[in-house]
Amino acid sequence: MSSSIYENLGAQSAQFIRAEHRMLIGGRWVEAFSGKTFDVFDPGTGEVVACVPEGEAADIDLAVQAARRAFEAGDWARMKPADRTRLLLRLADLIERHGDELAEIEAVDNGKPLAVARRGIAGTAEMVRYMAGWATKLNGESVNLSVPGEWHAYTTREAVGVVGQIIPWNFPLSMAIWKIAPALTVGCTVVLKPAEQTPLNALRLGQIIQEAGFPDGVVNIVTGFGATAGAALAAHPDVDKVAFTGSTETGKRVIQAALGNLKKVSLELGGKSPVFVFPDANLELATPGAANAIFFNSGQVCSAGSRLFVHKTVFDRVIEGVIEHGNKLKVGHGLDPASQVGPLISRQQKQRVDGYIRQGEEEGARRFGEQRAFDAGGYFVAPTVFVDTTPDMSIYREEIFGPVVCAMPFDDDDLDRIAAEANRTEFGLFAGIWTQKLGLAHKLARRIKAGSVSVNAHMVNEPALPFGGYKQSGWGRERGREVFDLYTSVKSIAINLD
Template sequence: MDANTSEGRLSSSAKAFIARKHKLLIDGQWVDAKSGKTFAVYDPSNGQQIAQVAEGGAEDIDLAVKAARRAFEDGPWSKIKPVERGKMVWRLGDILEAHADELAELESLDNGKPIRDARAVDLPFGAELLRYMGGWSTKINGAHISISAPGDWHAYSMREPVGVVGQIIPWNFPLLMAVWKIAPALAAGCTIVLKPAEQTPLTAIRLGELITEAGFPPGVVNVVTGDGTPGAALAAHPDVDKVAFTGSTEVGKLIVQAAAGNLKKVSLELGGKSPAIVFPDADLSVAIPGAANGIFFNMGQCCTAGSRLFVHERVFDKVMTGLSDEASKLKIGPGLDPATRIGPLVSDEQFRRVTGFLASGREQGAEVVTGGKRFGNEGYFVEPTILTKTTPEMKVVREEIFGPVVCAIRYNDDDLERIARNGNATEYGLAASIWTRDIGVAHKMARKLKAGTVWINVHNFNDVALPFGGYKQSGWGREMGYEAIELYTEVKAVVALL
């Protein structure tokens, strides 16, 4: 292995994992796909193959669902007390933390993200989320209900685990999104079939190994890798009680259709075209680097990316200069290089999508302030890009690019209603940010924006206790916080005539 390649930067433990034969986790056993097929996994920094992974199909999904059903109905998982269940989820957080360096390397190699971000964000957040959700296991309660009908009654509600859940994970934060899904489901007492994105399966497989190490019984968590085929089979499976999906709005709509067969519960965390609104009184020393982080973090491959930047004309030129300076400071390179701030996009498909949007923007009259083209001669690198002179009908303004591309939009209005109307002029409603020193304006604007999360003087901030999800076509339901527990439980009313 060449020390100058991305793989050459890996630790011995990460190298050993990469070299293994990567199978499916079903009922506590690592098995080949029934078809015997495998698929290749690539390093997005150079397009070279790094691993072969089992290519699961509908038959493998069926076996995994049956294993999850047995574990839920008949296995030891259903008999484990809440306090013990919580301890196991907490223990998994500790194990994740103990393996953080190795997991960060695998995530960076597989996804392309800067390893400094994987170490500073993805792994600590994942460990903390497991601990937070583990704490909820003993606090999932019902309530006494007062009955108004004649007679003597005893009535109460209960919260019970929804059952077998299918969880389909995106490629932009592969490990963290897997943890976002499994942590509340395990805390609530559900069993899981996890389907990672085919572009980034490696950390989900390693997570499956750590789940086994943590002592979870066979069948509680099953991992089936593959393309869209196993994902579609999971969404449609008649013995799955709930499906949770994070990904594009287009695929989310297909999930809803597939889930209609048995009317399984559905939660969706989908796309975004988040506005970041800079008022003329904003502290630009905060707003400029904040807006840069809002769009360039994770190469813009964030559903909450601040991809529409509304800037008041009184500070527009200063913000553009500052934002260009911020972009120029970002070192572009392989994710495993500790100095890298902008890694490659995840795949050739995503690279072509983003560069296609750049071409469309130019054709429709957008002006490139900085960036706007491929970086280097190999891999899937795109320069951090700022577009101006955009109009609402342009594709780059209307559609989610999912790359390091921001549309900067000048405005000269001081009417909050009209500013909010422009911010809300999208089919999405996942997040928004407001940059101002006037706290009254900030909170008034927060009420007017149709978004699941509104940040004030910050962008892309999350915490394990904050509910996360979107309005409109950005999805259904909320993840994190206690709201995530609600996603994985059913409410039962019990009424007795005394």
């Protein structure tokens, strides 16, 4: 780490990043079975900042064996729900205690601005606490039977078993906790495969999990590539359930890999989310809200508001405001205290987003947004707004995963037609509505095919609210009470009392 920007790092985070990294398997920190490693890059500079083991199928197999032993025998298998709650609450406290360090690691590993990363740490700890509270409250129910005779019948919820979890690079720590916390709440054991672009905070989290006192083998962390380690985890015959967050294309491959033993699968995939601004909306809130919906985290958000529909009577005012908002955002390295928008995750992602921008201009859309010169070493793209877009354009149809929004005016008062435009996509993850008319908001929300809809806000990050998609945005729901359906199996028991 040669750049002067790293002088802003705290001593603990700098020491961790520079350390010799190992994977966590069965409570031990180990090298890859093959001895191979791969480099980790800071997307804000393009520099190599760390080196981690390149786990493959052999390492996944060892991790699954460790998770199986922990699930079926030992302290974890015998642990009472209240004791799991106490461990999880201790984990939440430790995440907060190490919050500055975790935020700095994420600013280097992922590139997000430090202020954004710090807010994410607080949300991550609260997610753990929310899940911890459920450990003592997940019960079955008694069932009244109609068959002849006298019966006592009831259901129970049981942990599904060993869970393989594959997480993305856009919110490395948050996504790890979204997966790990509910699985541990119900008594599952975990093999986590972090994204190869952002493995560092997952490894630091593994150390904190050990510090919290979780038994060996309950959480195992294997770093490696999706095509090798991820594929081996999804296909492993002794994994009972796989949870994946990432692209729709990769999600389909996870499904195919999971067919061998018909393991349970949950998927949180892509989006092309619509945001509607109606003429009665409070534009002082709606305009920056629509801008943040796409520029937050450099647009690398599955629920990003990448299709912006604005009523023609306020279109010019709103779009000018969104462009102005984007132009004022300070784009820079995550450790720069002034940064509001960080880099894209990799050179490949920058090339992909730049390609969409060029294609949008070639297809006839008009581009707005301040053109800026950035450090050639970082993977930066300035906030970009397209107008004069049409449904046949690639920038309108496809998930770009960058700070690029397509803006379209509408003048229709027919909510069925408005909803049809929102639903004109293979995705169905999120939608935003800005209006002060309560009836309009309720009616349109009912018509939109999406797993989440926010009114006069964008994507409420609340642990109690289920999150997931319709159509090709995925299977199942994370967060909320509903997440436990992913990690438990229901057993029915009927006892003949005659």
